Amino acid sequence: MNQTLTSHVHAPIATTRSATGIPTGRLALWWVVASEIAIFGGLIVCYVLFRLRHPEWAAEAGHTKLLAGAINTFVLLTSSLSVVLAHQAVSDGRLQRAFNLLWLTIGGGLVFLCVKAYEYTSEITAGYTIGRSVFWAFYYGATGLHALHVIAGMTVMGIISFAVRQGRDVQRVEYAGIYWHFVDVVWIFLFPLFYIASGLD
Amino acid sequence: MPHSNEEAAHAHPRYVLIYGTLMVLLLVSIFGPMLGGKAVILITAFGVAAVKALMVCAYFMHLKFERKYVWWILLMCVLFLGVLFFGLAPDVMKKEGVNWKNPGLGRPASTAAAAH
Numbered sequence: 642m643n644q645t646l647t648s649h650v651h652a653p654i655a656t657t658r659s660a661t662g663i664p665t666g667r668l669a670l671w672w673v674v675a676s677e678i679a680i681f682g683g684l685i686v687c688y689v690l691f692r693l694r695h696p697e698w699a700a701e702a703g704h705t706k707l708l709a710g711a712i713n714t715f716v717l718l719t720s721s722l723s724v725v726l727a728h729q730a731v732s733d734g735r736l737q738r739a740f741n742l743l744w745l746t747i748g749g750g751l752v753f754l755c756v757k758a759y760e761y762t763s764e765i766t767a768g769y770t771i772g773r774s775v776f777w778a779f780y781y782g783a784t785g786l787h788a789l790h791v792i793a794g795m796t797v798m799g800i801i802s803f804a805v806r807q808g809r810d811v812q813r814v815e816y817a818g819i820y821w822h823f824v825d826v827v828w829i830f831l832f833p834l835f836y837i838a839s840g841l842d
Numbered sequence: 843m844p845h846s847n848e849e850a851a852h853a854h855p856r857y858v859l860i861y862g863t864l865m866v867l868l869l870v871s872i873f874g875p876m877l878g879g880k881a882v883i884l885i886t887a888f889g890v891a892a893v894k895a896l897m898v899c900a901y902f903m904h905l906k907f908e909r910k911y912v913w914w915i916l917l918m919c920v921l922f923l924g925v926l927f928f929g930l931a932p933d934v935m936k937k938e939g940v941n942w943k944n945p946g947l948g949r950p951a952s953t954a955a956a957a958h
Contacts, residue, residue, distance in 0.1 A: 663909055682920070685923075686930075694935060711868070714868055722857055728854075825902075826899060
């Protein structure tokens with residue numbers, strides 16, 4: 642541990658206590674991820690079941706924007722890199738670099754949302770609204786819920802970044818990172834389901 | 843800052859190298875399905891997606907260096923998704939069973955929902 646950092650570190654009990662072999666705060670985060678698996682997993686399982694029953698949805702999926710989905714996948718994977726590099730920077734005691742990388746990640750989230758907003762706008766104006774069919778209900782439900790998680794992750798990183806720059810609660814960079822990576826993993830599955838599977842009829 | 847013994851024991855992986863691999867896999871998942879064919883689409887889109895997700899979990903989320911029971915917590919959740927899938931599949935995929943019929947099967951989803 643960086644000696645200059647030690648004197649500034651505020652250590653809440655969830656960081657120092659480790660009854661299960663890992664810090665309690667991180668264990669709590671894993672439970673959050675586990676509950677999110679149930680939320681998104683349930684949605685994805687239901688979509689897959691409907692999709693198997695309705696081959697005609699392939700035509701509907703053909704109207705989603707593959708390029709926009711691919712750009713968003715690239716953006717989220719890149720933001721995953723930046724947040725894990727922020728965690729590494731904190732490990733090395735480079736707090737300003739961690740702060741910058743956290744804001745780079747937030748910027749990635751913003752780009753993701755802008756691309757999503759472009760997609761929604763062009764799809765809705767073309768008549769592909771949430772009420773058009775069950776496929777579009779799933780599409781807007783799943784991607785909208787995912788976008789809310791992106792916003793939540795951006796908000797959390799924005800809040801913790803200023804404390805991290807001052808050397809306080811630096812463990813939160815890893816926790817925010819784990820959450821952000823999970824949001825990335827969800828998108829990795831949503832991308833082929835809604836954008837690529839149009840060839841499966 | 844390392845805040846547990848096991849984290850202090852492992853060095854950070856080469857994240858940029860892992861990111862490069864993920865980018866190559868992303869290209870495969872975009873252009874692979876254009877070759878056509880169900881098997882090719884399933885492998886290049888969904889198979890590659892599973893590999894990408896595992897790489898992110900293992901290296902970026904540090905599950906590779908995490909205690910094994912965390913894997914089990916997460917795998918249990920995935921297992922329950924399997925229960926959900928196979929539990930609901932007969933209702934969705936079959937036309938009739940013991941003491942029940944599914945008149946909506948084969949119709950577009952919007953009209954099938956109205957039939958219930």
